[in-house]
Amino acid sequence: MNSWNDSTDLCSWIGVTCNVWNKKVVILNLEAQKLVGFIPSSIGNLTYLTGINLIDNNFHGPTQLIGSIPDQLSSLLNLTHFWVDDNNLTGAIPDWIGKSSSLYAISLAYNNFEGSIPNALGRLTSLGRFVIPSNKLSGTVPSSIYNISSIYYITATQNQLHGELPQNVGTTLPNLEIFAGGKLRFLDFAENGLPGKLPAENLNHLVGPPITTRSREAAVLYHSSLKRVWQRCPTLLLVSWPSVCAPTCPLQLWFSRRTLPYLP
Incomplete structure (x- = not known):
């Protein structure tokens, strides 16, 4: 992007938000910026990041965000929001996501992710939103997810998931508004x-x-x-x-x- 150059302070770049105290990058909001190629592994060096929004960079022709989620992002231990919807991303949902204990929202919708939902997600005790529709995910929904009492929103339509939903899901996930639960409002x-x-x-x-x-x-x-x-x-x-x-x-x-x- 044109604004990303050495002649200006990086904290003034489009889509970049810095902490006012130490000038560290805390948010990358690059939604619909016609990004090309792979998610750069160097993002993993921005260890103060709390939010990544790469939604809607899937454009026809040569401009699209492709590839898998880099393992180097596992160093982002302060990450709370990770949104990469509407791209052409592939590969598996990485196990390291389960180590990012601060994660509150994961949104991977409308990509081409394959494989199973990692059991490691059960370690995300602060997770509130888990959004994975329109991928190629298979296998069963890990039982560990049903023990994350903070979750209130789950949607996983148009995958190849199988297995049975536990009837006590409303007890184990008391805050759930999407999918099932005592506060059920939207089941998808x-x-x-x-x-x-x-x-x-x-x-x-x-x-x-x-x-x-x-x-x-x-x-x-x-x-x-x-x-x-x-x-x-x-x-x-x-x-x-x-x-x-x-x-x-x-x-x-x-x-x-x-x-x-x-x-x-």
């Missing part, structure tokens, strides 16, 4: 392979959407298991279901008789 774990039932209790804060799936069998499961649950969701605002659930789907017909602002 679509297009994976995650069967199972959710308990009906403590769903009064739900606004939407319930789990969606491409599976006709799963759609029947939701009808038989969740119809009574929805009747206990007075604040429900949004419902979403798979395209395979035709207009004659029993659950869809039931919802059509309710007054909802968002009913696809």
